[in-house]
């Protein structure tokens with residue numbers, strides 16, 4: 001069973017090279033972003049505060065909010081990169097992320113070597129990668145290039161490599177920030193089908209997106225963040241029209257091919 005439970009969770013970042021004297025007392029709301037304030041003579045950004053929610057098996061949660069609302073910071077908390085500075089965050093379940101699928105890929109190493117590097121970053125053991133390596137390589141369709149340094153790859157070939165290794169297992173909690181559309185037409189089709197299968201079999205999906213069509217198509221619940229707090233938490237049909245301030249247009253929903 002996978003579960004995410006946040007109780008009064010918050011996170012603050014102390015900023016060491018900002019001028020505290022130019023910041024007014026207490027926390028102030030800015031037009032965009034988290035809240036900037038001053039504590040004990042030091043500038044502090046409160047990126048998230050007072051978050052209370054529970055996400056259970058089967059939920060597909062869309063994170064929305066304007067620039068700086070806290071979506072990326074929250075995704076980093078879900079992936080345990082950041083820890084709360086206040087409150088309790090309980091995250092049970094194996095986490096997988098399809099954000100920055102090329103992260104960690106080193107151009108000086110071959111495609112095959114990079115599968116191990118990227119796999120390790122995804123938390124896979126060497127044995128697990130060994131068991132899957134042929135399947136990963138076959139999915140890339142890179143042929144002999146798999147044993148060439150990645151610096152000899154085109155950007156599309158690098159994406160094929162990153163995608164093939166990042167999607168080899170289905171995690172219990174899947175984090176995404178956009179729909180992954182990688183490679184040329186042939187690869188795109190099979191990548192899409194693998195992505196759909198991962199999304200439908202993961203226990204919890206968290207998707208941060210600015211695309212109304214994608215959120216509408218994929219999510220069963222929306223968390224709307226504003227200045228680091230939850231402004232609304234509910235069904236897509238209730239929240240998306242308020243956030244996007246207009247009813248859905250037919251074309252919003254019919255064509256997701258550009259996502």
Ligand SMILES: Nc1ncnc2c1ncn2[C@@H]1O[C@H](COP(=O)(O)OP(=O)(O)OP(=O)(O)O)[C@@H](O)[C@H]1O
Pocket residue numbers: 013032033034035045046047065066067068069070071072073074
């Ligand atoms: N490492 C950090 N140090 C200081 N402030 C930070 C840090 N990371 C994020 N913030 C602040 O936290 C707030 C939330 O940022 P975050 O990146 O989570 O927003 P976002 O909702 O993902 O925005 P966008 O849609 O623009 O990507 C912003 O005010 C940002 O300035």
